[in-house]
Amino acid sequence: MTSNDDAPLFTMEELQEEFVETQIDLNGWKVLIVDDEPSIHTVTKLALQSFSFADKPLNFYNAYSASEARSILEIETNIAVILLDVVMETDNAGLELVDYIRNDLDNHDVRIILRTGQPGQAPEYEVIKKYDINDYKEKTELTNQKLNTVIYAALRSYRDITAINRTRIGLERIIKSTSSLLQENSLKDFAEGALQQLAAMMHIDADVVLAESTSAFASKTKEQIKLLACIDHGRASINDRFITHKISNILNTSQIPRDKMVNQEAEFFYISTVGKNELILYLEGANDVLRYDTEILEIFCKNISIAIENIRLNDELKRTQEEIVYSICEVAETRSKETGNHVRRVALYSKLIGEKYGLDKEQVEQLFLAAPLHDVGKIGIPDSVLNRPGKLEGENWEVMKTHAQIGESVLLSSNLPIMEAASIVAAQHHENFDGSGYPRGLKGNDIHIYGRIVALADVFDALMNARCYKPAWDLQQVDALLNEERGNKFDPHLVDIYFNHKEEFLKIHQQYSD
Template sequence: MSDDRLSDPVLDEENWFLDDEDEQPGAVQTDTENYWKIIIADDEPEIHYVTKLVLSDFEFDGKKLQFVSATSAYEAEQLLAQHPDAALILLDVVMEEEDSGLKLVKYIREQLRNSAIRIILRTGQPGQAPEKLVIMEYDINDYKEKTELTSQKLFTTIVASLRSYRDIKVIESNKTGLEEIIQASSTIFELQSMKKFASGVLTQLVSIAHLHKNALHCSLAVTKDGSDIFILAASGDFVVPESHKLRDVANDTIADDIERSFAEKTSHFHNDRLVIYVKSKTGIENVIYLNGFQSLSEWDRYLIEIYCTNVTIAFENIYLNREIENTQKEIIFTLGEITETRSKETGYHVKRVAEYSRLLALSYGLSEEETETLRLASPMHDVGKVGIPDSILNKPGKLTAEEFEIMKTHTTIGHSMLKHSQIKLLNAAAIIAHQHHERYDGTGYPNGLRGEDIHIYGRITALADVFDALCSERVYKKAWELPDIIALFKEERGKHFDPVLVDIFLADMDGMVQIRNEYSDRKVF
């Protein structure tokens, strides 16, 4: 080894070689919270010692160095797998083979696809690996002869390499953040449930703020209703049941931050937390709270502000969608009530049919979304009766054959009224209005559909409608006793009604009776 290595007075020839067991190649220095990880891959033990000694007091961007040592390319490959966060590798060209270092460069760039780690190639035999050839053919970041081990030259090289590594990681992080923003923007508008949406927003904000899923943090989405603030969703260390009042579960610091944001109607960014205020055009106010990070960079804050702009739009869309849905529901129930009132039946009939249908649908295995659609659409099953003359609709006695044919047209009238709508709820109502008098054995009307050719909405509503009709007193009949109704349903299993639905119905008779009692005709709708 050349004496040029000793040009720095801090080196002592007696200390070139490693004799401490903890300083053997492959050993890792004590971890610190903030450090740059450096891999030294060289088959000369004294190179490891000299490098560590020269850089013992090195610090860049507030971080010290942590060294990991390898004496062969094989060991270095293992260390790269164990330490994918290494910022820099000081790599010897000649180790177990004359070109071990060059092969390792290709392994890092081509197989590991690690473009961030800075590679400084070092050689004691520059003739075997000419600098111009190596620089052009291999993706390295610097080329040094081992004689260039003075503290100043090594210091300058390490600073330049770490600065480059830091900037590359910032770019990668920003790229990831932008990808998350794009992904979030494409999915948040699909979440129409406010609670699901709020939960999704919290998850995405945690990711954008670079919080590990196991990191200690608190994230909340809250809404203001009058003078009270309620929790919509929570994650991290602050997992509480939904709809709790904020002050009942949050500590004073969190609650004060959120209340201040509501009072000032603005968002607040702090070094360790953020409070995002969102107000819809309809006046509904929400706040999103997140803590648990040490600090936010300007880029992080920029990304979050972009995301929050999209969140504001999504909040508004969900509130508007909810208003539209509530209006649709109100119209549907009102039309159902009008129909039942005209036929001198109780408004609670449509409510009971809706609840019977919901219970049957859930037990049958329909999704929550489909079940809710059915519950909301089923009150429209008899909407076509608006086209039936009063003399037939309210006739106290038995209908003649001709009158019954006219009465049957309420199914096609209702379908015609609703079928042209582009609204999912009204489409479901059109199906129900059309098919709720079809029979499982094919003897029903208007089209004589059989079995599963009848839409499940029609099959469920048929059973719910007949059950409630039998339980209720009408102008043309008395209410039936429950044992008689049960006997009829057993007899009509597979004839009038879907046998699977009859079995579900009979198995949960207590639930059906509870609905009947809860929405008794004695109540005012």
């Protein structure tokens, strides 16, 4: 290879040199060379053999026709740059490949550099105007230095585009998380999305750079560290305990400023004080962080910390609401000499059925909190009826049946969505699928799905456990009754769900036994 940087990219002497391809790091930038002349592949790799960008080398892929390039592009992802000839198996093979990449594959990230030895065949202005390419070069003008410059600029552009895409994905995850706070692990999802967005904002490649680093989002409350999310794509030695220990050391160092971005020895962290708690964003292996506008990053981190705190407060409110619901239920259950575990089991059975039935997460969560209140109307039933041994008949039975309407009336006084759902459950959990139930004699799908689900969950639990008027049944008796009442008392589809997932029902029964 000639040492003159302004010499043509390929010479006869270079073509005669033996090319020995160096070992390329698998995590390097993927460069696809598409040209029907083998010599072009050889000299291109010779010119770029010592090239690196962001401390990563190039990883070359070779295609000697447009059709071969298509096959590679269908398999290999994250190709950063394509050096593309125009004239190959046909006069327009290269341009047709550009159209295929941009339109059929919908790949607008890869940087396409058109190289042609026949500029008259594809005039530069017309090609740039018609096709989505990123650069156009004649092969004779690509000197060693210019080729390195072109590749450097292309990789910088590719890096920035992928960083923007990761930012968009991170934003989408955060927006999705904030709009579904009742979902399980929503706090973890939000924190993980925040970490991914932060990495993208700092041009950290989540697939490559984080393969040798770790990121974490943690909270410190009453001197206890809770890891909200951890992204670890590589080293087995990195685990939650290790990260928590490092974060603990940082949080317990009073000299480190709060609400300021700190970057020291390839460790980036931001400690936010929100209320009485502290939150920390932590990234290990983040070099060059300060090249980005630190003020923007600090604003981002502050906003994320406030959002995390709001989600946590919402979770605390949810837990408080759940505790209040169970406290009310336990009052009613205690009067009827039943255990508080009855309402917990009914709630868990109802949640399980709702999930298998196909209710969305918000509906399942609403049902889970509403189901325990199904018998709250029993607070209005006299003890002489409520705890009367044996089967209730006549006037006593008519009095007992009023607990459904009493519960509905009490719960309807609230405008809270959960209380509205609970009023439906209280009113309808004794309605039968064939219309023979009470208090209104609703039939089939006229009974709200919440009512149909809790009806099955309540009867299953009542049969499986001893009551003042009966001993516990064995499982065979319970199964026989559910089969017998399929389509009569119970929605047939819900009975099928029970039999298909019976082991999960029994696990709940055992875990929360009286």
